[in-house]
Amino acid sequence: MSGSTTGIPLKSALISAACALPIALSGCVTGGGLNHQSDTYRIEIVESENASERVRFLVMHFTTIDFETSLQVLTQPSSRPVSSHYLIPEGNDPSYPHDDLRVYQLVDEHRRAWHAGTSIWEDRSQLNDHSIGIEIVNKSYCQPPPESTPGAEPEAVCFFPEFDPEQIDLVIALSRDILARYPDITPTRVVGHGDIIPHYKIDPGPKFPWQQLAEAGIGAWYExxxxxxxxxxxxxxxxxxxxxxxxxxxxxxxxxxxxxxxxxxxxxxxxxxxxxxxxxxxxxxxxxxxxxxxxxxxxxxxxxxxxxxxxxxxxxxxxxxxxxx
Missing domain, CATH: 1.10.101.10 (PGBD-like superfamily/PGBD)
Incomplete structure (x- = not known):
């Protein structure tokens, strides 16, 4: 995610306590399925084998802004709306209202969140249609490029703070739950925003512990x-x-x-x-x-x-x- 806005006080009704707790995540999904009922007509269910899961990818992001502002940007209307399925806070953030870190679910997994943009991975484009997005609070940022010598291509100067270890533990726990629900998300389909749209994005950046996630069974790594x-x-x-x-x-x-x-x-x-x-x-x-x-x-x-x-x-x-x- 990228962007900036002024922070506003959190509204207690933004997210229910049940969906904010990792232990209750599976109970927060309320999409459709082969369980539709009707009082006006009879339904015969013959499940076709010619179908696949909507979700094939898990996309990691960093927010660049603090928790309170991230929550506003990801949940409130704007001229350039953006969202994700989950938001993971970090410790020592003055804008975060709890003593313990919690998973915030913002979009039902069966719905399309607006987090991936004009993206490509494997044979799929527009990965919003095929993915679950996790926004991770981390205030990395890039400054405009400094003055350069004639003929040289200026580059932005970027700053990447370390991720909170407790926060990463929460990302791992959530990701394991997601992978258990969506077997089509194979190791190489756990990607970063910068992997799928490198022309405009670099998150979750070089400090994100991809190897640690792979050792926990999430994503790919080499021998x-x-x-x-x-x-x-x-x-x-x-x-x-x-x-x-x-x-x-x-x-x-x-x-x-x-x-x-x-x-x-x-x-x-x-x-x-x-x-x-x-x-x-x-x-x-x-x-x-x-x-x-x-x-x-x-x-x-x-x-x-x-x-x-x-x-x-x-x-x-x-x-x-x-x-x-």
Missing amino acids: DASVQRHLEYLGGNTSSDRDAVRRRFAYWLRDYGYGIDPETASDDEISLYTRAFQYHFRPWLADGEVDDQSRAILLALLEKYFPDKLSGYQEINPEALAISK
């Missing part, structure tokens, strides 16, 4: 040994053609799920998607450069989650893949 194998092989088999290497990396990004078009993407666009990937999987150095480590990490992810897609990759060591099976 270090696999990265090392690919890194060693790339070190001895790397093309000197920078443009060709970057273009092939764009194909790998698409194969993983990113919405890049490898054939038409500009060099700047490849850098943009590469940085989005690095924010998620190599947050200690998100520079947009297609270096061997970034390539090895992406190959390790593809090997783990999409092994069938690797057969046409000339950078793959067949012997290494055989060892990993």
Whole structure:
């Protein structure tokens, strides 16, 4: 989420206590199903196998603003309305009214929240139609770029505070509940806002603990040994053609799920998607450069989650893949 507004006092009726408590989350969902009843006509239920879940993705965001303002922005009408299914506060926020952290449910999971924008992941666009969104209070922000030297492209200066550990524990508990309800949300479909729309968004940013979530069974992460194998092989088999290497990396990004078009993407666009990937999987150095480590990490992810897609990759060591099976 992004935006700013003046904070207003919380209204106690905004969210019921039941839906604010993690233990009651499953009871807050009230969508339709094969249980419709009518007093005026009879219903025969024959459940078709030709259907799928609406929800396929779980999208993580940071708010950039405090809890009180976030709650207002996500629940009240405005000229540019935005919402999410859940809002997770952080500790030591003066605008938060409780002593304990609670999950705030703002939109029924069966309804479409407005959190993902014009987004793409895998073969789906407009991910609002296919996802559940979690907004996490975190006051990261970016400043306008400073004056630059002639001919240089200025970049914004961004500040990313650490996430509250108790807050992340709550994100993990909520996400586990969501994944249990929606088996179509596979590990690679737990994504950040910046993954699905990197032209405009970077959240949840490089301080978000994706590895910790993956270790808790939420989302994707790579195996270090696999990265090392690919890194060693790339070190001895790397093309000197920078443009060709970057273009092939764009194909790998698409194969993983990113919405890049490898054939038409500009060099700047490849850098943009590469940085989005690095924010998620190599947050200690998100520079947009297609270096061997970034390539090895992406190959390790593809090997783990999409092994069938690797057969046409000339950078793959067949012997290494055989060892990993």
